[in-house]
Amino acid sequence: MNRYIVSAAGTVFFLFFFFHLHQAEALEQEVHKKFLVPPPPFSQGIFPCSQCHQGMPANKAPRKLEMMHQDIALHHMPGGWCFDCHNPDNRDTLRLANGKIVKFSESYNLCGQCHGTILREWKAGLHGKRTGMWNGEKQYLLCVHCHWPHDPEFKPITPLPPPVKPSDIK
Amino acid sequence: MEQNDNKNSGLNRRKFLQGAALGLAGMALPLDRADASFWESFFQKHFREMNDAEIKKVLSRLEKECEIKYKKAVKIGNEKAMPGVMFGYGLDLSRCIGCRRCVYGCVDENNQSLDPQIHWITVLRFKKGEKWVDLENAEKYYNPDKVPQDDYFYMPVQCQQCENPPCVRACPTQATWKDPDGIVVIDYNWCIGCRYCMAACPYGARRFNWTEPNRPAEKINPNTHYLGNRPRYKGVVEKCTFCIQRSRNGRYPACVEACPVGARKFGNLLDPESEIRYAIKHKRVFRLKEDLNTNPKFYYFFAYGK
Ligand code: SF4
Ligand code: SF4
Numbered sequence: 001m002n003r004y005i006v007s008a009a010g011t012v013f014f015l016f017f018f019f020h021l022h023q024a025e026a027l028e029q030e031v032h033k034k035f036l037v038p039p040p041p042f043s044q045g046i047f048p049c050s051q052c053h054q055g056m057p058a059n060k061a062p063r064k065l066e067m068m069h070q071d072i073a074l075h076h077m078p079g080g081w082c083f084d085c086h087n088p089d090n091r092d093t094l095r096l097a098n099g100k101i102v103k104f105s106e107s108y109n110l111c112g113q114c115h116g117t118i119l120r121e122w123k124a125g126l127h128g129k130r131t132g133m134w135n136g137e138k139q140y141l142l143c144v145h146c147h148w149p150h151d152p153e154f155k156p157i158t159p160l161p162p163p164v165k166p167s168d169i170k
Numbered sequence: 171m172e173q174n175d176n177k178n179s180g181l182n183r184r185k186f187l188q189g190a191a192l193g194l195a196g197m198a199l200p201l202d203r204a205d206a207s208f209w210e211s212f213f214q215k216h217f218r219e220m221n222d223a224e225i226k227k228v229l230s231r232l233e234k235e236c237e238i239k240y241k242k243a244v245k246i247g248n249e250k251a252m253p254g255v256m257f258g259y260g261l262d263l264s265r266c267i268g269c270r271r272c273v274y275g276c277v278d279e280n281n282q283s284l285d286p287q288i289h290w291i292t293v294l295r296f297k298k299g300e301k302w303v304d305l306e307n308a309e310k311y312y313n314p315d316k317v318p319q320d321d322y323f324y325m326p327v328q329c330q331q332c333e334n335p336p337c338v339r340a341c342p343t344q345a346t347w348k349d350p351d352g353i354v355v356i357d358y359n360w361c362i363g364c365r366y367c368m369a370a371c372p373y374g375a376r377r378f379n380w381t382e383p384n385r386p387a388e389k390i391n392p393n394t395h396y397l398g399n400r401p402r403y404k405g406v407v408e409k410c411t412f413c414i415q416r417s418r419n420g421r422y423p424a425c426v427e428a429c430p431v432g433a434r435k436f437g438n439l440l441d442p443e444s445e446i447r448y449a450i451k452h453k454r455v456f457r458l459k460e461d462l463n464t465n466p467k468f469y470y471f472f473a474y475g476k
Contacts, residue, residue: 126452
């Protein structure tokens with residue numbers, strides 16, 4: 001009798017374990033699913049970041065930047081700091097809150113940590129711009145192609161000219 | 171010489187019929203110098219009654235005429251509707267910033283006349299909080315320094331590719347019809363310019379060429395379709411075809427690619443994985459003037475969030 005209980009419990013445990021594994025795997029796949037994107041919009045000559053950061057110890061204390069990157073005013077999540085997103089151990093990569101490392105070309109996984117619904121719609125092609133083939137390979141733009149990540153609000157632009165009024169046609 | 175060519179190709183069935191109606195058929199026909207091309211265009215059958223060989227002949231004649239006129243090689247394609255495809259368009263009004271990039275992207279892709287100006291897309295501006303969907307009184311000449319402006323939102327309008335298109339029913343010569351993928355097309359060689367379709371279209375989507383369309387050769391997009399963006403003639407009606415020359419080759423319409431904010435969505439309504447189906451399933455979509463039962467395949471929606 002006891003034996004049965006033990007084996008039943010074992011099965012349940014096994015199933016549970018298996019399910020858990022399976023879920024973790026699905027998540028893993030989700031994070032690493034690749035979308036075809038153009039190269040990230042780095043400023044000229046700035047990448048790889050390790051060019052300058054090689055051998056430079058990471059200073060994790062939030063402070064006013066004085067030497068480099070002064071143009072960056074962090075309007076995105078005030079109170080945040082570089083290492084919320086940038087990987088202190090390898091500046092050529094980004095880092096998720098759970099410690100996972102992501103490439104700049106997969107930065108949508110980083111943005112999606114907070115903007116989950118947007119990420120879902122981005123993947124479905126609803127948020128943001130996709131180009132290419134409606135029935136085939138599509139190119140996605142990264143979030144940062146449209147939104148400057150340190151100040152992501154979309155900036156107003158100049159409209160193209162209005163149509164000619166019929167009364168102005170000679 | 172060039173002048174003569176223009177005159178000849180300009181004199182077509184439409185002019186002849188106009189002459190015939192006045193009992194002047196004899197005068198309308200330049201019997202002395204009518205060349206083969208003239209007679210061929212005169213006796214060109216209805217597009218849907220031609221077989222592939224006949225279409226091929228017509229296309230190569232039209233390509234030659236274009237080349238003479240614009241001194242530039244123009245390819246006129248004839249891609250047919252793909253089976254299992256019904257095109258649908260989506261526009262996210264919560265993202266559109268009214269920048270008109272789509273308008274000019276369309277003009278460049280589809281060889282619209284520059285002078286006089288023809289635009290297939292009109293971007294309307296509405297004041298937030300006021301009664302809108304009043305297309306007739308909407309502002310389309312707005313011109314601020316920057317868009318979007320805080321108090322306004324914008325709604326681009328173009329041909330809605332109605333499932334039940336009044337323009338098609340109004341056409342006395344059947345020069346316009348709906349193809350199986352849902353695109354409402356116009357045969358510019360069959361259109362007599364009566365503009366009944368324009369009167370019938372509740373969306374103001376059709377445009378008429380009052381004069382010879384004017385577009386310099388270097389601005390001609392040479393990749394065209396017979397029913398789409400090939401250079402048009404004076405006296406014919408034209409409109410958006412969801413970029414038939416692109417979409418039937420699997421590409422997105424030019425306005426989709428021109429829009430900087432990705433407000434424009436396009437895909438196959440019969441494919442549950444398409445972004446247009448996603449929008450219909452997950453957003454509250456609406457169509458313009460639904461009460462008219464035109465059943466447009468152009469869906470507007472407001473996606474939430476930033
Ligand atoms: S929007 Fe106008 S032109 Fe386009 S299909 Fe409908 S009725 Fe015809
Ligand atoms: S290009 Fe996009 S954002 Fe600009 S007016 Fe057209 S639809 Fe709106």
